[in-house]
Amino acid sequence: MRAFVAVEIQDDNILDAIAKVQSEFKIKATAVNKKNMHFTLLFLGEITEEAASNVKKALSTISFKPIEVRFTHVGAFPNPRSPRVIWIGVDETASKKLVELASQVEKKLEPIGFKSDKPFKAHLTIFRIKNRIDDISGMIEKFKKIDLGNYTMTELKFKQSILTPNGPIYSDLQVVLAQ
Secondary structure, three states: OEEEEEEEOOOHHHHHHHHHHHHHOOOOOEEOOHHHOEEEEEEEEEOOHHHHHHHHHHHOOOOOOOEEEEEEEEEEEOOOOOOOEEEEEEOHHHHHHHHHHHHHHHHHHHHHOOOOOOOOOOEEEEEEOOOOOOOOHHHHHHOOOOOOOEEEEOEEEEEEEEOOOOOOEEEEEEEEEOO
C-alpha cells in the first residue's frame, strides 16, 4: 500500500478560504481537493502490511501538543518562474512546531527503515503542476501576505493513498491525538 504520515486541515472556514485562493489562479494545474488538504510530515511510499503494523507501533509512542497554525502566504516549488507545486505556508511559530513534529516522526520511523529524502518544510500543497506553465511570480506576489485564519491541529494521521484517474483517495490507518 502507498502510505504517508500527515496532519490534515479539517476546518471548513479555512478550507473554503483556501479554495477561494485556488480559484484566483487561472493556470493549467491540478488543484488539490479541499477534502485532501494536509501537511505531509513523512512520505513512506509503497509499504507492506507488516511495515504498516510496525509504523503504527512506532507512531503510537509519539507525544505532541496541539499546534496552532496561521495560514500566511503562498509560494511555489522549486520557484515561481518554473513551478511544479503551489503551496500555502504558515506563520513562523507553527512552522517550527511542524518541523519538530516531522522530526519526531522521522526519528520514530527511521529504525524501521523510513527516512525523508529532503528536509521538511511546512507547506500545504494546493496545486500540482505536470506540464510547464508561465511564470506565476505576479500571482505569488499578490498572495505574499494573506490571512486565511487560524487552525489548531490536534491529530497526527497515518494515511493510505490510493491513486485513481480522478485523484488520490486517502483513508486513515491510524490517528494519534495531541496531548
